[in-house]
Amino acid sequence: MYDFDVVKPATVAEAITALGQDEAQPLSGGQTLIPTLKARLAMPSVLVSLSGIEEMRGVRMGDDGQLCVGGGTVHAVVAKEAQAHYPGLAGLAARIGDPAVRNRGTIGGSVANNDPSACYPAAVLGSGATVVTNAREIAADDFFEGMFATALDEGEIVTEVRFPIPEKAHYEKFIQPASRFPLVAVFVAKFADGVRVAVTGASEEGVFRWSEAENALSGTFNVEALSGLSLPGDSMISDLHGSGDFRAHLVAVMTKRAVGALV
Amino acid sequence: MTEVKMTVNGKPASGAVEGRTLLASFLRDNLSLTGTHIGCDTSQCGACVVHVNGEAVKACTMLAVEAEGADVKTIESMANPDGSLTVIQQAFQDHHGLQCGFCTPGMIMSASSLLKDNPKPTEAEVRHYLDGNICRCTGYHNIVKAIMAASGQDVSALAAE
Structure with missing residues (x-):
């Protein structure tokens, strides 16, 4: 790693001030950023550590019935504390990476990074959640803008994610065993007024909604409703782990399995 | 360099570290607690797992300065006080x-x-x-x-x- 300074603000306001410095970058759990720094793929002069900011941690039910997860909340805490309110989300959090990663990695870090194969973006988009930053609230549909790209401005951080709670939801992933990221994974959430299907790991554009499957499932919520539906492989990621066609095939299979787990 | 202080295996520990110093390096190089192994250095292998405030973490993927004030336990603290194995x-x-x-x-x-x-x-x-x-x-x-x-x-x- 190139060397850098680390500052440890205690409040969001102090963090935003610190992020105003030249070449400053936020550090949340560091489970992606630290390996990235080791590979010398980034060269910040200052890392602004968010892990000491108490107001960004924790899981609570909001007055409007939404589940509010602080941006600095680690996956292991979401796995435990969201279980009673939103088991589909807790189940996803409980299977990110491995236990040690889940004790450090945070939801805010994951959605801000928007790795095309990360788990959380599928839950955020699939739930129609709201991403809350220090400056504004952004609907999930407007937040994810492509591979490693989000609506966040320079120096803006994710302070909370607010999840509407569906009637039921399930996350099904096909693990790429070397990285333990999903090769392809699908989050299906059934709300009273419709179904959302979010896919991660597959597209060159990062997480996306499979609207054809959403329409079919909103009509009839069962596995048969998906029969015959497919996605083109040419817009999918194609690498040594799997071709675009294979990933497109997996999207349909994972969606069916997710629905199968819910009916 | 920044001075960090933490509790390691029940004893106070401190040292001067760079921002980029990993907890695994601090334990091994500053404190000579070489039981914490660095296998892959890419967060994959888990040879560096220690407990920070009671939770398992990969010491190669946490900065030493992030462990300021923490209670850290390494493999060296695992055996019973009389040296017998747990x-x-x-x-x-x-x-x-x-x-x-x-x-x-x-x-x-x-x-x-x-x-x-x-x-x-x-x-x-x-x-x-x-x-x-x-x-x-x-x-x-x-x-x-x-x-x-x-x-x-x-x-x-x-x-x-």
């Missing part, structure tokens, strides 16, 4: 849960976290929990067996493979 360590010895031993500190630290949360895990739960700990010698059979035995379960039906 139940988990003894089970690894009894069931041949290691060959070269490089991954063992991380395996033991992860196993103790697992058994704290889940005192009687199933074989599947043990295997799932060890997702982030890689052994390149023995395969995992005897490691899983050792952890099952350490939880007080009968492992005689787990045939050697």
Whole structure:
């Protein structure tokens, strides 16, 4: 790693001030950023550590019935504390990476990074959640803008994610065993007024909604409703782990399995 | 350089570190606690697992300055005060849960976290929990067996493979 300074603000306001410095970058759990720094793929002069900011941690039910997860909340805490309110989300959090990663990695870090194969973006988009930053609230549909790209401005951080709670939801992933990221994974959430299907790991554009499957499932919520539906492989990621066609095939299979787990 | 202070294995520890100094490096190079191994240095292998405030973390993927004020426990704190092995360590010895031993500190630290949360895990739960700990010698059979035995379960039906 190139060397850098680390500052440890205690409040969001102090963090935003610190992020105003030249070449400053936020550090949340560091489970992606630290390996990235080791590979010398980034060269910040200052890392602004968010892990000491108490107001960004924790899981609570909001007055409007939404589940509010602080941006600095680690996956292991979401796995435990969201279980009673939103088991589909807790189940996803409980299977990110491995236990040690889940004790450090945070939801805010994951959605801000928007790795095309990360788990959380599928839950955020699939739930129609709201991403809350220090400056504004952004609907999930407007937040994810492509591979490693989000609506966040320079120096803006994710302070909370607010999840509407569906009637039921399930996350099904096909693990790429070397990285333990999903090769392809699908989050299906059934709300009273419709179904959302979010896919991660597959597209060159990062997480996306499979609207054809959403329409079919909103009509009839069962596995048969998906029969015959497919996605083109040419817009999918194609690498040594799997071709675009294979990933497109997996999207349909994972969606069916997710629905199968819910009916 | 920044001065960091933490509690390591029950004793106060401090030292001057760079921003980029990893907790694993601080433990090994500043404190000479070389039981925490660095295997892959890419967050994959788990040989560097230590407990920070009671939770298993990969010491190669946490900055030393982030552990300021924390209670850190390493493999060196695992044995009983008289030097005898704890139940988990003894089970690894009894069931041949290691060959070269490089991954063992991380395996033991992860196993103790697992058994704290889940005192009687199933074989599947043990295997799932060890997702982030890689052994390149023995395969995992005897490691899983050792952890099952350490939880007080009968492992005689787990045939050697």
